Amino acid sequence: MKKRVEIEYCTQCRWLLRAAWIAQELLTTFEAELEEVALIPGTGGIFEIRYHEHVLFSRKAAGRFPEAKEVKQLVRDQIAPDKDLGHSDRR
Template identity: 35%
Template structure:
């Protein structure tokens, strides 16, 4: 099963964004995901890893939850 890890910057106030993305992933994929974990960080971090592979980093890409969900969808489908 697929595991997603969202690392977010606590001092930057990214908790709401991380929780929103977590909820969206869980409501979209449900039991197809083993877990969607939130990991605290700092220094402006906001990253998403799927099964240990980096699929989004706000340092490199503009935050687009639709694009992140589609990327995760491709990984969930590949795991089936």
Template identity: 35%
Template sequence: MATVEIEYCVPCGMLDRALTVEEAILQQFADDLDRVSLVMGDHGIFVVRVDDEVVFDKEEDGFDVDEIVRRVRSQLSA
């Protein structure tokens, strides 16, 4: 079983994005996960990790929920 962590920028108002990603991940992988955690951050951060491995970082990638779900799937099957 895996752990997913979604770290998002509170001052930037990214909670809605974090919740959208969390919901999509839970809908797809709830039976394969131990935990999905929302982690409050700042300085514009929005990073998704699977077992401490970064699968999405908004600094490097455009925000796309479907792509984030695909990356989580890839990491879970690795």
């Protein structure tokens, strides 16, 4: 199974830079584990991060944007549960 994370972002809200930043953080942290991070343009205020159609984070459900640290932990739990995230694992 291909290790692919999708970030769907609202083009109307101009959230491309935020989505690209999260993608860069994931690709840097999981360079050996992830095969792909896809940026998917959407509308209607969407900002979702998915792994194999499973929603890891939804701005609508949470009522806020995710922190990079939080996204890294969510992705790590799916693709590399034993990976140490260093400072991202500390409170």
